[in-house]
Amino acid sequence: MAEKKRGANEPEPRPIIVKKIIVEGHGGHHGGAWKVAYADFVTAMMAFFLLMWLLGATTEKQRKALADYFTPTLVELKMASAGSTGLMGGDSMMGKENYPTTGGIGNLSITIPRDATGTKDQGGKATRAQDRQKFESIKKTLEERMTRKGLGKLRKNVRFTETREGLRIDLIDEADFAMFAMGTDRLVPQARALISEVATVLQTMPNPLIVRGHTDGLPYASGRTMNNWMLSSSRAESTRRALADSGIGNARFARIEGVADREPFIKNDAYDPRNRRMSIILGWTRGGSDADDADQDAETKAAIKERDNPQRVAKEEAQKLDMGGTGLPSGAALINPTAPGTSSKPGKH
Numbered sequence: 001m002a003e004k005k006r007g008a009n010e011p012e013p014r015p016i017i018v019k020k021i022i023v024e025g026h027g028g029h030h031g032g033a034w035k036v037a038y039a040d041f042v043t044a045m046m047a048f049f050l051l052m053w054l055l056g057a058t059t060e061k062q063r064k065a066l067a068d069y070f071t072p073t074l075v076e077l078k079m080a081s082a083g084s085t086g087l088m089g090g091d092s093m094m095g096k097e098n099y100p101t102t103g104g105i106g107n108l109s110i111t112i113p114r115d116a117t118g119t120k121d122q123g124g125k126a127t128r129a130q131d132r133q134k135f136e137s138i139k140k141t142l143e144e145r146m147t148r149k150g151l152g153k154l155r156k157n158v159r160f161t162e163t164r165e166g167l168r169i170d171l172i173d174e175a176d177f178a179m180f181a182m183g184t185d186r187l188v189p190q191a192r193a194l195i196s197e198v199a200t201v202l203q204t205m206p207n208p209l210i211v212r213g214h215t216d217g218l219p220y221a222s223g224r225t226m227n228n229w230m231l232s233s234s235r236a237e238s239t240r241r242a243l244a245d246s247g248i249g250n251a252r253f254a255r256i257e258g259v260a261d262r263e264p265f266i267k268n269d270a271y272d273p274r275n276r277r278m279s280i281i282l283g284w285t286r287g288g289s290d291a292d293d294a295d296q297d298a299e300t301k302a303a304i305k306e307r308d309n310p311q312r313v314a315k316e317e318a319q320k321l322d323m324g325g326t327g328l329p330s331g332a333a334l335i336n337p338t339a340p341g342t343s344s345k346p347g348k349h
Helices: 033-055 060-069 073-078 123-148 152-157 190-201 228-245 298-307 310-321
Strands: 158-162 165-170 209-212 252-257 275-285
Touching: 033 209, 033 298, 123 152, 123 165, 123 275, 123 298, 152 158, 152 190, 165 190, 190 228, 190 252, 209 228, 228 275
Parallel strands: 209 252
Antiparallel strands: 158 165, 165 275, 209 275
């Protein structure tokens, strides 16, 4: 729009001036920052007075419980203990705890037993040492009882050996003494009396028992239904029955087994009569069976070495893979070899 034309006597218009006034906040006690600080102070004082009241109105046990509740180390130490890493992520009643045990008032610690029994776990070595002492006591007691019962002449037939499984008591045959009637599982009277004495001393410990039967390497005549495997197993069962008749409960027996002539007592002579024996093994207490290599006897170390021999393992695996088509054991010969040009497919011969 065009500017309005001013008259000759009309005064010049004055400019319009707009003045902006910015009002600043009042300083000092007229502001609001002090209210926040005062609120924090009042909150802290309330917490302090609440703490003082709790200290005066609770017992020592309740104060420990309160301290445990607010302990920040609880979450960190709980992560890898008491079954927290298990399937359900919860606590295990028998699980080991790794919480501190120096409980006190007002410090960052809690008081929880190390295990379910409230005592420190002593480990397998301590348990094994206690078992060794009991085994030695059993050995002396059995020797004394054999002397009193008129079985002193059989002391040379009883051998004590500490193995990975426990204390092994071998009842060994000799050229002039056999525990069983020849080729049967019937105990002779002296052997039954000896087993009765063994059962009496074994009742002093609740450890599990293993009964293992052994034979020599003499084979049975052809046509017989009996073999060394069956004989060793039946003799092991006869020994178990004799132990049970002398007071050993059925729950004590962990394994009853026959190994024929596979574990000879005289390794360089499979036909030696001393290979015919009964092994009664008093197992280690639970938790004490994990021994170090230094605690193993020479026989156990040799057996483990032979078991893990790479050549033997490879040979056994090769025999498993060979289904009888090509490979034969060394020294073996075919009775009816296939004639040249004759088909060897299955079903032809």
